[in-house]
Each structure stands twice: as C-alpha cells, then as structure tokens.
Amino acid sequence: MxxxxxxxxxxxDYKAGTGRIIITPEKPIYMSGYANRxxxxxGVIHDLWAKALAIEDRKGARVAVVTTDLIGLPRGVxxxxxxxxxxxxxxxxxxxxxxxxxxxxxxxxxxxxxIMFELSPADSQVVSDYAARxxxxxxxxxxxxxxxxxxxxxxxxxxxxxxxVNRREPTTNSVKIGENPTGxxxxxMPVLKVTAPGGKLRAVxxxxxxxxxxxxxxxxxISGDYAGFxxxxxxxxxxxxxxxxxxxxxxxxxxxxRSSLELAEQHGAELGTEVNRVLGxxxxxxxxxxxxxxxxxQLGFAPQSRETFESRLxxxxxxxxxxxxxxxxxxxxxxxxxxxYPYPVQAVQFGKDLTLVALGGEVVVDYxxxxxxEFGSKGIIVAGYSNDVMSYIPSLRVLKEGGYExxxxxxxxxxxxxxxxxxxxxxxxxxxxxxxxxxxQPRGVQ
Numbered sequence: 001m002x003x004x005x006x007x008x009x010x011x012x013d014y015k016a017g018t019g020r021i022i023i024t025p026e027k028p029i030y031m032s033g034y035a036n037r038x039x040x041x042x043g044v045i046h047d048l049w050a051k052a053l054a055i056e057d058r059k060g061a062r063v064a065v066v067t068t069d070l071i072g073l074p075r076g077v078x079x080x081x082x083x084x085x086x087x088x089x090x091x092x093x094x095x096x097x098x099x100x101x102x103x104x105x106x107x108x109x110x111x112x113x114x115i116m117f118e119l120s121p122a123d124s125q126v127v128s129d130y131a132a133r134x135x136x137x138x139x140x141x142x143x144x145x146x147x148x149x150x151x152x153x154x155x156x157x158x159x160x161x162x163x164x165v166n167r168r169e170p171t172t173n174s175v176k177i178g179e180n181p182t183g184x185x186x187x188x189m190p191v192l193k194v195t196a197p198g199g200k201l202r203a204v205x206x207x208x209x210x211x212x213x214x215x216x217x218x219x220x221x222i223s224g225d226y227a228g229f230x231x232x233x234x235x236x237x238x239x240x241x242x243x244x245x246x247x248x249x250x251x252x253x254x255x256x257x258r259s260s261l262e263l264a265e266q267h268g269a270e271l272g273t274e275v276n277r278v279l280g281x282x283x284x285x286x287x288x289x290x291x292x293x294x295x296x297x298q299l300g301f302a303p304q305s306r307e308t309f310e311s312r313l314x315x316x317x318x319x320x321x322x323x324x325x326x327x328x329x330x331x332x333x334x335x336x337x338x339x340x341y342p343y344p345v346q347a348v349q350f351g352k353d354l355t356l357v358a359l360g361g362e363v364v365v366d367y368x369x370x371x372x373x374e375f376g377s378k379g380i381i382v383a384g385y386s387n388d389v390m391s392y393i394p395s396l397r398v399l400k401e402g403g404y405e406x407x408x409x410x411x412x413x414x415x416x417x418x419x420x421x422x423x424x425x426x427x428x429x430x431x432x433x434x435x436x437x438x439x440x441q442p443r444g445v446q
Contacts, residue, residue, distance in 0.1 A: 013287045015056040016152035016194050018203050018242040019144025021137050023068065024048045024222060025107045029126050032071040033104030034217030035116045035319055035412060040123060041107070045223035045261070046232065048106055050137055051244045053194065053203055054145035055154070055350075061290040062090075063348050064142050065097045065205065065356075067244040069224035070134075072100045072362075072389025074111035075342075077131060081138045088139065089146055094294035096142070097346060097358050099386045101227040101247050102212045105219055109134070112389060115322055115414045151197050154286035156354050156379060159189035159274040163267050164210035164253040166365070168403060175403035177254075185209070185253060186368050189271065190246075190381045191278040192286075192354070203242040204234055206275050207381060209250030209365055214264035226255060229268025234275050243275075249384040251362035251392055252405050284379065288351015293437035294387075297430040298340040300420045306331055323411040330416075338416050344387040345430040349438035354379045357431060358386035359393065364405055366395035366424075371431060376443045391415050396424040 024047045028040035048069035056062045064085070073081075078098050085091045108114065110131035119127065166183025168175050186209045194203040212225045224231065227245040234243035255267050304327070312324035330338055346358040357371060363384030371382050384393070391413040392405040399406045399418060407418040432442075 012151035012153055012197050013058065014152050014154055015149040016202060017054045017145045017148030017150065018052065019141045019148060020049055020051045020242060021141045021144070022047050023050045023070070023134060023137055025130055027126055029130060030108040030117055030119060030123055031105060031220065031222070032108040032113050032116070033213070036217045037220070041222050042220040043222070045221045046228055048222065048224055048228070050141045051242055052141040052145035053205060053244060054142070054149060055290060056149055057290040059289060062146070063095045063097070063290050063292055064091055064145060065244070066099065066138060066142060067246055068098070068100045069103055069228055070100045070106050071102055071104065071109060072112050072385055073098050074109065074390065075388040076111040077109065077135055078387050080135055084139045085142050089143060091142065094292040094346065095348070097348065097356065097386060098138070099246050099358065099383055100389060101224060101245050102362070102385050103223065103225045103227060104213045105215045105221065105223045105225055107222070113412055115326060116319065116412050118322070152202060153195050153197065154350065155193040155195065155283035156286050157191050157193070157278045157281055157283040159191055159278040160187050161189050161208055161271055161274055162187050163255050163270060164208070164250060165256040166252060167211070167254040168252050168398070168401070168405065175401050177404055179256060184365050184369060186248070186250065186365050188377070189274055191275055193279055193283060201238050201241045201279070203244065204238070204275060204279065205244045205246055206271070207246035207248045207383060208271060209248035209368060210253045210255055211250060212247065214255045214258045214267055215261065216259045223264070226264050226267035226271065229265050230271035230275070233269055233272025237272065237276050246381065246383050247385040249359065249363040249368040249382050250365055251384060252364040252398065284353055286350050286353040288353065291349045291438040292347065293434040294344065294346045295430055295434050296342045296344055297426050299343045299423055299426060300340050301338070301416050302418050302420050304338070304416045319411050323414065326414055327416055341390060341415065343427065345427065345434055346387060347434040347438045347440065349440055355381070355435070355438070355440045357382045357435070359384050359427070360386060360388040361391050361393040362389065363393045364395055364398050366397060367393070367427070370428065374442055375435065375440055393427070394419065394423065396421060399423065
C-alpha cells in the first residue's frame, strides 16, 4: 500500500514529498546474497520497503531519491524504471537516484546474482513475477512522493558508527574474508533532515558504509537486516516521519559481531540512536538550486581466454562450472560484455551545501576516502549500490591484492573476470567530470 503525508503551506527554500510502498514478497522466494542457500524463504521478520524522497527547488528543478530494502537493482530494472519515471513524471535520468540497502535476507532479483542458483521452473516464475511487480512499485513510489510535494527545509549533519570492520584479512599468500581491524573504514554516518516550515520532522535520509550482512546464510526469513531495523528505530522515535537508509561505499566492510537476529537488531538500534542524536543537534541549513549529472563510463575487463573457461567445466565447484558455461555462451554470441561494462556515475548538488555522489556496484571503501580527500569531507555523501549493482568495484589496491572483492565474486555476478588496472582511475575521472558539472569544486579550489 502507498502511504502519503502532507505539509502545511508556507514559504521555504524547497518543496519535498515522500512516498513509500511495501515490497515484501507475497510468496516464498529464493533469497539473494549467499550461495549456500538451498530453498526459498520461510517467513518474514519485518516488511521490506521502497521509499522515495522528492525535492523541488525554487525554480522547479526536481530530484527523486529512492531507497529499497533489496540486494541490488540491476540495470535491467533500473533503466526501465528510469525511462517510465521520465515519461510519466518528467524526471530526467540524472535526477533519479536508485539505491539498495544490500540486505542478504531479501528476495533474489531477476538479473542480479542469478547465477548463484539453479532454480526450478516454479521458483524461477516467482522471481520473474516479483521483478515485474517491483518495477511497477518503484515507478509508483516516485509518483507518490511527487504528489506529496509541499514546502520544506533541508538540514544536514554527520553522525558516527563503529560496528563496521574491514573484512579483507591478509593471509600468507592472499586475502580472505575475515576481519582486518587495521584496514581502512569510514565511520561517517551522514544525515539529511527534512522538516515542515514549522519544524515538524518529515523525513530522514541517513547512510552507513557497511555490508548489510549481520544475518548470514542460514537465515531464511525475509528482513532488511540492520538497515531495516535502523529505519524502524528512527520511525518509532519520530512518529509520522519517513526514515530512509542509503547504503554507502562499504563493500569490503562487515558488521562486527554478526550472525544472529539479536545482533542485527543491536546494530540497527545503534544507527537509530545516532540518527536521533544528530537530529537534535544544530545542523547545516541546505539551500540553493538542485543540479544533477549522470554519466556512463566503460570499464574494461582483464582479457580472458576461451581455454580458461573450458578448463573450468570439470571444476568441483558447481558455481564455477555454471559461470564457465555462461561465459562460453557469451563468447559464442560475441557479447560486448566480455570486454567492458557500462558503469553509472551520478552526482546531485544542493546549492553549495550538500553533494550526493551515487556510484554503481559494490564499491569498496577506498573510493569514498579518496573522494573526500580530493573534494573535502564537509557536506558530501558517497553512496555505492546505486542505479545498477553489477559487481564489486575494487580500487587498484584491492585489485592488486586479489581476493573475493577483486576477482572471485565475478563468478556469482556472471561477469568474465577481474576489471583491468584502469578501473579506479576511470571511475575517479568520471566522478570529477560529474562533480564539475554540478558545481562541486575540488579541495582548495574556490
């Protein structure tokens, strides 16, 4: 169901509106994120939501930010949603941000990590039906937010959370998924507060850079994991407000500790408490025109030979065999995806006070740290998992170190192999281009 709220009319720098819709699967469905699962979901801990925040400046320029309690939206879904939103509501592609919380206790999304499972025809139909409904729901929730536009003020601040730990643990010969307490992290927790002219809280958009994986592969009940519990905590403390979680650039970060429902609730409560603390502080008033830019950059893959994939057909790992067959099929079809992938980079600017950088894929923390070094850490949000979740996005450091985020994960994403060594510089060059277009200057430039 769609839930709308309204604001009293008054003079303000912006208009804002919210919409929300339940996207909990109606039937048992295969859950995404862990390849060791062997059957469909078994119940629901709490509902999953798609939520939208629409913002309009004084000259009528609009942006819509959509958050989803999902593993990730592939471009096959995101592009269709964006096209319909533009056609129905006049929101240009650059002005629509689609972000996913990356919960691993949500449904399998058609076109994202499908190679993890060999679905029966019945299970496959459930997944297809869900994707069709999801597309309709995402378009509808943007429309709901636009219908709800009313005068509003925006405020920005930063909190702090520490349960994320770098998970790239060095071993004698490689890197494994574990814990690396000395590895890079980003404890920053940006908070955008949306109020009515009288000060009543309308919406809160907050984010954190940590994998949404407190609940591990043995859990079969649908939930938003810690991000879902965090939103529930904020909304419980602020009746009538819409809380939205934005997944940031923490693909190589895991919650610590993890692997229990109580811990997911604990981490969610920690974020919720910190959000509420920030809401009570004196925050930066965000003002000025809305500007946005969206650009595709072609990321190249390291060359792979047919012999490499043919040799994996006898592998004992069923996922590597399935991946090899898929890659050989792409070779037979001469698919361009074997050489490069169209990667989305987006920036949204609010006056001179706030910048949102939205990157596709599972972005490692090195990117947010580098962007903050180059452009300053004040008034900036760097989100991953936006507009297309096609793979992990390693930095050059991570790529050279190897391991799951650099290479092994490509098996589950159905891509040919690791990116080439230009990946970080290509993405950063594109980030600079979109930020220049929206008016965010590098550090030290006036």
